[in-house]
Amino acid sequence: MELFLISVIILAVLLLAVAVYAVMQKDLLYATIATGIISLILSVLFFLLQAPDVALTEAAIGIALTTIIFVITIRNTSRREDEILITQESEASKIDDKVKANM
Amino acid sequence: MKKLLVLLLLAVVGYSLYKPLSQVEFGADRIGDIENPTTVGAYYLSHTPSDLSVANVITAIVVNYRGFDTLGEVSVLFLAATGIGSILYRRRKEGEHSETITQPSSQLLQAGAKLIYPAILVLGAYVFIHGHLTPGGGFQGGAIIATGFLLMMMSYKDFHMNHTVLTWVESLAGITFVSVGIGGLIVGKTFLENFLAIGTLNDLFSGxxxxxxxxxxxxxxxxxxxxxxxxxxSIKEK
Amino acid sequence: MENIDINQILGIAVFGASIGLILIGLYAVLMKKHLIKIVIGLSIIDAGIHLLFIAIGYISNGTSPIFSEKGISLVSEGTKMVDPVPQALVLTAIVIGFGVTAVALSLVIRLYRHHKTARIDQIKTLKW
Structure with missing residues (x-):
């Protein structure tokens, strides 16, 4: 019982710490990995709280698939959160034309 | 100013979550007597072994008691898959091929992926075949199998899912689900009624x-x- | 040390963690400018709500709701099973949450394709 108590408390504190890190981190790839770690800790907590089905679902979907779709999105967009867009008028209109051609 | 308002909102939300939860006693027995059930949870726990002879009560709830809900859930997943395809659709230029990965992956990853890929598929199949006996089920097993495909897609440049096969598998599985449900309607009284022999508890062919x-x-x-x-x-922006 | 209730400490830890996750996620959704950060905030809110549901269904010294012995009549001699209903609901919610996240991220990719930025304070035009 003591072991259960200590491990649940440690996991709860870790959960909050990793969540704060995921929100505060400017590099989105690190934030995404932190989101995966939230799912990992949550999966262990579900197992400790006698919910093995939910733990298995969270392990398969939360850790692997959600993380990978975030990574794919970051590959196709920008990586830094504080990225400043440098726009010049001519370039912007060229981009617009290209997008319209693709639609 | 905005930060102040957001903090105020967070304080209100936090207080309104804290106040009811402080009344809730953690770990208290909330489902009551199982022999004479008064709550839904107790009813499911007491009736699952005798009515359905399924060892995993969560499977019994997800597939049988709330089977219609699960049908809606797989429809939502289907809609999500279709929606992503239509949102990200773009016409390909002449001679342009979509590539899964832009750089070839290392020899180590390729060899390891080929070694571990069949094991992942077998694990996924095990998880959903034994869904009524052990923790797991269709959603977990399907996600594990998708993870195996993902590993191959990321390791090999020319590994692609055949979308025709995927569509057929998906349609046949959906038709199986609905026709089993309609079979319940024909044989018994309600949609998704359990009309086959339920067997004995903890057998592979039970439930x-x-x-x-x-x-x-x-x-x-x-x-x-x-x-x-x-x-x-397979989308590539840069 | 005997008069301190273990369940009370556990309740503070687990309920506190879930309320904390919901608030952190809400903060990210409301304050962050980058669209991917907003989706991360949504998935953190999801995680908090799942933990809350499982914690409400937990019964101390209970076992998971899976019958193990052949021919066992019911829950016997003082062993309790935890409430299966919240677990079934959370099972559904996790899968739907994945679908929601995937659609949201594909919308982010589509917005980036048009505006060449994913920060909402740099998206000037409303039309796309």
Missing amino acids: GIIPIIYIAVGFKVAAELAGVLDTLL
């Missing part, structure tokens, strides 16, 4: 229609998630 439906759900979820991952991986 009537529950293993059939969960296997169909497993195939459907695996095909849908693999389709989503293939769509997302």
